[in-house]
Each structure stands twice: as C-alpha cells, then as structure tokens.
Amino acid sequence: MIYRARVVVTMDGSPIENGAVAxxxxxxxDVGSFREIKARNSGEIVDLGEQALLPGLINTHCHLDYTCLxxxxxxxxxxxxxxxxxxxxxxxxxxxxxxxxxxEGFAEAKRFGTTAIVNLTAxxxxxxxxxxxxxxxxxxxxxxxRSPDRANKIVDLAIESxxxxxxxxxxxHALFTASPNLFHRCEEIARRENILLTTHLAESREEMSxxxxxxxxxxxxxxxxxxxMDDCGHETPLERFVGRLGDxxxxxxxxxxxxxxxxxxxDLLARSTRKFHVVHSPRSHGYFAHSPFPFERxxxxxxxxxxxxxxxxxxxxxxxxAEMRAFQRNEPNVSPRKIFEMVTVNAARALSQQNALGRIGxxxxxxxxxxxxxxxxxxFEEIVAFDQPVQSG
Ligand SMILES: [Zn+2]
Numbered sequence: 001m002i003y004r005a006r007v008v009v010t011m012d013g014s015p016i017e018n019g020a021v022a023x024x025x026x027x028x029x030d031v032g033s034f035r036e037i038k039a040r041n042s043g044e045i046v047d048l049g050e051q052a053l054l055p056g057l058i059n060t061h062c063h064l065d066y067t068c069l070x071x072x073x074x075x076x077x078x079x080x081x082x083x084x085x086x087x088x089x090x091x092x093x094x095x096x097x098x099x100x101x102x103x104e105g106f107a108e109a110k111r112f113g114t115t116a117i118v119n120l121t122a123x124x125x126x127x128x129x130x131x132x133x134x135x136x137x138x139x140x141x142x143x144x145x146r147s148p149d150r151a152n153k154i155v156d157l158a159i160e161s162x163x164x165x166x167x168x169x170x171x172x173h174a175l176f177t178a179s180p181n182l183f184h185r186c187e188e189i190a191r192r193e194n195i196l197l198t199t200h201l202a203e204s205r206e207e208m209s210x211x212x213x214x215x216x217x218x219x220x221x222x223x224x225x226x227x228x229m230d231d232c233g234h235e236t237p238l239e240r241f242v243g244r245l246g247d248x249x250x251x252x253x254x255x256x257x258x259x260x261x262x263x264x265x266x267d268l269l270a271r272s273t274r275k276f277h278v279v280h281s282p283r284s285h286g287y288f289a290h291s292p293f294p295f296e297r298x299x300x301x302x303x304x305x306x307x308x309x310x311x312x313x314x315x316x317x318x319x320x321x322a323e324m325r326a327f328q329r330n331e332p333n334v335s336p337r338k339i340f341e342m343v344t345v346n347a348a349r350a351l352s353q354q355n356a357l358g359r360i361g362x363x364x365x366x367x368x369x370x371x372x373x374x375x376x377x378x379x380f381e382e383i384v385a386f387d388q389p390v391q392s393g
Contacts, residue, residue, distance in 0.1 A: 002045045004034045005053035006373050011345050011359040015379055021053065021360060021368070028364045048370050052379065055360050056115025056134075056367035057320040058347035061198070061256045061279040061308025063120050063141070064105030065098055066090075070312035075287055079204035080217040082288070086313050099129050105318060109309075110134050112319040113369035113390035116347075116357055118198065118254070118279075118308065120171045124161035135367060137351060138162055139171040139198055142186070145227050148179040155185045169196035174203070175237055176210060176222050196254060196351065198279075202237045202265075203257040204290060211237045212262070238265040242272055254279060254350050256308065258298065259290040266294075269301050277304045277350035280342075282326035284310035295331055306347045324384045336380035 001023050008019030010031060020037035022030035030037055069089055076082040109117055116135040121127060124140040140158035144151045155170065162168035170186040172178035190197050202208065209216030214233025223229050231240065238261060253276040280293050298305060307323045309315050320343045327339055348358025356365050371386045373379070
C-alpha cells in the first residue's frame with residue numbers, strides 16, 4: 001500500500017513535498033516523492049490530501065492509572081501535600097476504576113497522535129485485563145517503603161504480570177519510596193532480561209532537602225512511614241543515584257524529571273561518562289511550580305532529552321502537541337524541529353528503538369500520524385502549534 005501526502009516528515013533531512021510512503025505488513029519499505037514511489041512500487045494508493053504525514057508521537061512518561069483523576073487534585077502548597085492528596089484519591093478507586101482509567105488514557109493518547117507510550121502502572125496485576133491500542137512499554141512502578149525486606153518478592157511478582165506483554169520494564173518509583181535492594185534487584189533483572197528501567201529523580205525541592213539536608217516536609221512525611229532515614233542529610237538525590245551507577249555495565253535508565261540539581265550535581269554529570277535519558281514533563285512541571293528545568297545545561301552535557309505528559313493527576317490531557325507548546329513557551333530559543341525530535345527520534349533512542357521508531361524510513365514500523373498542513377514556510381512550527389485531535393494510522 002502507498003500513502004501519499006502533501007508533505008512527508010521523515011526526520012531525516014528536509015521534509016518531502018508531495019511525498020509518499022510504501023508499506024507492507026507492519027513495516028515501511030520505501031519513502032520518497034510520490035512520483036518515485038509510484039514508479040518503484042505497485043499497490044493501492046491512499047491519498048491523504050493536504051496533510052503532513054509524521055512519525056507517530058512517543059510519550060516517554062505517563063501513568064494512565066490516574067487518567068480518571070483529571071482536574072480532581074488542585075495544586076497544593078507542597079509536593080508532599082500533593083502526595084497526601086493523590087494517596088487519598090487513590091484509596092477511593094476500585095480495580096474497575098483503574099482498568100477504565102487506563103483504557104480511557106490509551107484512547108485519549110491515541111486521539112492526540114501518540115503511537116507509542118511508556119506507561120508506569122502501580123497495578124501490574126491489572127495489565128492482563130488491558131488490550132492496549134498503541135505500542136506500549138509497560139513499566140511496573142515499584143514501592144517497598146513499608147516492606148523493604150520483600151523487595152525481591154515485589155519485583156518478581158510484578159515480572160510475572162509484565163511478561164504477558166511484549167515490551168516491559170521496571171520502575172523503582174523514587175529514591176524515597178524504593179529501597180537500595182529494590183533498585184539493585186531491578187538492575188539485576190534489567191541486565192539479565194535486557195529490559196529498560198525508569199525512575200523519578202530530583203523532582204521536587206522537598207526531595208532535595210530530604211536527601212541533602214535531612215529535613216523538610218517530605219523528610220518528615222517519609223520518616224512517618226517507618227523508612228530508615230540514615231541515607232538522608234548527606235547527598236543530593238542525583239549524587240545518591242549516580243553514585244550507584246559507577247558500573248558501566250549497568251543498563252540504560254530513563255530518568256524522569258531532574259528539576260532540582262545543585263552546582264555539584266552538574267559537576268558530577270559533566271564528569272560522568274554514563275548519559276542516561278531524561279524525560280521532562282513541562283505542564284506537570286508548571287502545575288508543581290518546580291525550579292526551572294535546566295534544559296540547556298543538560299543538553300550541552302550530551303543528555304538525550306524527551307517529553308512526557310506525566311499523569312492527569314498533575315496535567316490536563318495526554319496531548320504531546322500541548323506538551324511541545326508548553327516546552328516552547330519556556331524555551332522559545334529551541335527550534336520547533338528540535339522540539340519535535342523530543343517526541344520522536346529522542347524518545348525512540350530512549351527506548352532503544354532508534355532503528356524502528358521515531359522516523360519514517362525503510363525498515364521502520366508503520367507508526368504514523370497525520371495532521372492538516374497549510375503549506376506555511378515553517379512546517380515544524382505548524383506541527384508544534386497543532387491543537388486538534390489527529391487521524392492516526
Ligand atoms: Zn511520574
């Protein structure tokens with residue numbers, strides 16, 4: 001089959017005016033001008049008309065569990081208060097609510113042109129009940145704050161559920177809720193099974209004061225759970241995390257947030273040869289009023305930076321187009337093309353899918369989306385500005 005569009009945005013070189021893509025089964029096998037593609041290939045032609053054909057968007061951080069909490073939690077005075085509020089809201093949800101919430105989230109992400117998603121779920125036992133409509137990396141979000149002696153068991157149980165899915169990974173939730181043993185166990189499995197790992201790191205000022213200063217609202221709240229606090233009052237969250245990543249054989253991490261970094265953290269990142277992937281969620285970031293995200297400094301240090309929506313407990317919808325626009329408002333000097341790369345090629349790299357996702361080229365998956373195209377001179381500006389549901393294919 002051949003798809004023709006006014007412009008095909010391959011993400012390799014310039015977009016192709018009056019372009020076309022030839023596909024067979026689930027793979028793209030030819031891309032070029034409509035004239036070339038028609039000459040080289042036979043098969044049904046689908047003309048998308050005045051549309052830009054794009055690689056499908058990739059959301060590298062979200063929690064579809066909480067789609068049903070959209071608009072339910074007002075911004076709180078502190079990050080710790082937000083944790084209290086979401087815990088209270090979660091206590092009122094049933095298993096059915098979560099399944100409905102995840103399904104609703106998938107449908108919404110798809111409507112906004114997302115074709116691949118990193119979904120962290122706190123309920124891996126529910127994923128067998130979900131038939132996801134888009135390519136999904138299922139991550140079990142793991143917390144052992146109240147039972148660190150069960151770390152291995154918690155990981156192993158989650159894996160039983162995850163293994164029913166093709167793409168899966170492990171997400172020790174954060175340094176303040178997952179024990180060192182839980183992190184170690186996840187890394188051990190990642191090495192053995194060649195899976196991805198993700199975690200939340202250096203998200204809030206309160207996480208910084210907990211680990212660096214041994215004080216503050218998060219410190220007090222977490223202490224109240226009975227967690228041993230002897231790792232607090234010494235290092236920044238990043239120092240604690242990177243300190244344990246000295247082993248070059250450790251698997252690649254997708255690290256969400258990195259909002260709160262000290263000058264010594266930047267020195268450490270500059271010295272470190274390991275460059276994990278970073279996910280930034282601009283709208284959730286605004287909701288929490290975190291310190292400005294140090295995009296330029298991280299980029300200059302060679303980090304691969306992607307965008308994610310995070311959950312609807314701190315965001316209004318699952319549109320990556322809206323996420324790109326929020327990023328653009330904060331970073332007006334970054335080109336629209338570079339911004340679009342954060343939800344396509346950069347995201348594919350984070351998922352070790354740089355040869356299969358995030359571009360339109362021979363051998364790549366047919367993960368495509370298209371949006372109306374007016375033919376303005378700045379196509380990427382038009383892509384970032386797009387604010388409607390899309391047609392996905
Ligand atoms: Zn998150």
